[in-house]
Amino acid sequence: MSPDKEKQLFEKYPKIFSDLKYTECGDGWYDIIDALCAVIQNEADNVIYRLPEEEKEAAQPLAAQVKEKFGGLRFYIYGGNEEIWGAIRMAEAMSHKICEDCGVPGHKQPGGWIRTLCDPCQEKRLTRKLNTDELLDKIRAT
Numbered sequence: 827m828s829p830d831k832e833k834q835l836f837e838k839y840p841k842i843f844s845d846l847k848y849t850e851c852g853d854g855w856y857d858i859i860d861a862l863c864a865v866i867q868n869e870a871d872n873v874i875y876r877l878p879e880e881e882k883e884a885a886q887p888l889a890a891q892v893k894e895k896f897g898g899l900r901f902y903i904y905g906g907n908e909e910i911w912g913a914i915r916m917a918e919a920m921s922h923k924i925c926e927d928c929g930v931p932g933h934k935q936p937g938g939w940i941r942t943l944c945d946p947c948q949e950k951r952l953t954r955k956l957n958t959d960e961l962l963d964k965i966r967a968t
Contacts, residue, residue: 831856839863841870842889842903850893852926854947859892862901862917869909897940898922 827835827849835856836843842863849859866887874885887905894900899921901914925932925944932944935951943951 827851827856828853835859835863839867841886842866844888846889846892850891851899852894854925854927854929854932855894855899855921857929858899858917858920858924859901862913865913866903866906866910869907869913870905873907894926894941897926897934897942 831853832849835849836846838860851859870885870887874882877885885905887903887910890902890904892899892901899918901917903910903914906914922942923931923933924942925947926942927947927950928944930944932942932947935941935943935948937948937952937955941948941951
């Protein structure tokens with residue numbers, strides 16, 4: 827994720843991201859992650875509100891890792907409950923239909939690393955790969 831988008835998430839949800847240094851996915855999933863974090867923090871606040879003071883800090887779910895894997899979002903947390911884990915599963919399922927790069931509807935794309943992309947973003951990806959391969963061939967030839 828771009829530094830700007832990542833910063834927005836980290837500032838909007840400081841309790842969730844207090845221990846995480848970076849994310850490993852594209853900007854296209856920003857809205858999914860933002861909505862997921864809103865659900866997580868709302869549920870956590872409702873649970874924490876009812877706890878004794880000494881247990882409140884330990885009850886806050888913390889993001890352990892946010893990344894792309896096999897074309898889908900993976901959102902790993904410490905803590906949480908069934909409602910939070912259900913929301914995570916839903917967000918992860920949604921990511922398989924949303925372009926990781928730009929956020930429009932997408933689908934699994936072939937070609938090495940499995941990615942969920944729209945067709946224009948896939949074209950950009952293939953063009954970059956082709957340009958990189960041509961450059962490497964020129965370097966090897968010299």
